Amino acid sequence: EAAVTQSPRSKVAVTGGKVTLSCHQTNNHDYMYWYRQDTGHGLRLIHYSYVADSTEKGDIPDGYKASRPSQENFSLILELASLSQTAVYFCASSEGGNQAPLFGEGTRLSVL
């Protein structure tokens, strides 16, 4: 069964600390995405990737890095976490082309 798995599901981080959010897909999809969700803003694209070892900036990349070491794995890295990065983060994958993205369950990040 197609799946996108995110870890951790929730995390509390300290301001200035480093945070890594992980995403793993078993769908053999080329595309992977990281979105953040804030109340009133819907989902906003942070970074995405359409092939391993390559990432692209989305609409709000500042303060975030991404890494795609393999087709299955896509990480989001906050080198210096800030209060404003408190949000729910969603990973998604898609075949690209005509297939709708498949989403993970989300990671709830609180930066204190």
Place this chain on the structure above:
Amino acid sequence: AQSVTQPDARVTVSEGASLQLRCKYSYSATPYLFWYVQYPRQGLQLLLKYYSGDPVVQGVNSFEAEFSKSNSSFHLQKASVHWSDSAVYFCALRVNTGNYKYVFGAGTRLKVIA
């Protein structure tokens, strides 16, 4: 620039009533459009998608949506809602910039009351 607007942040309807959730898009090329639903503390689940052809598309759980090129709209509809339909609904647009991105609206929170 491409965008998706969902003008209603919250909608409340009575159980058994009909429903329409509005979505307007802005995109100069052929739009590929989607509706997703999000239940509390869960990820987004695909309800339906439109690529081409018949402007009325059927989705899961008796939802349907109608595409209108002239109005740049893709409204979601259901003939009779159930309390379990209470959730947040997102409209999304696929953007082709040489590779594919998906732009989401801000979402509409639906509350179904008895």
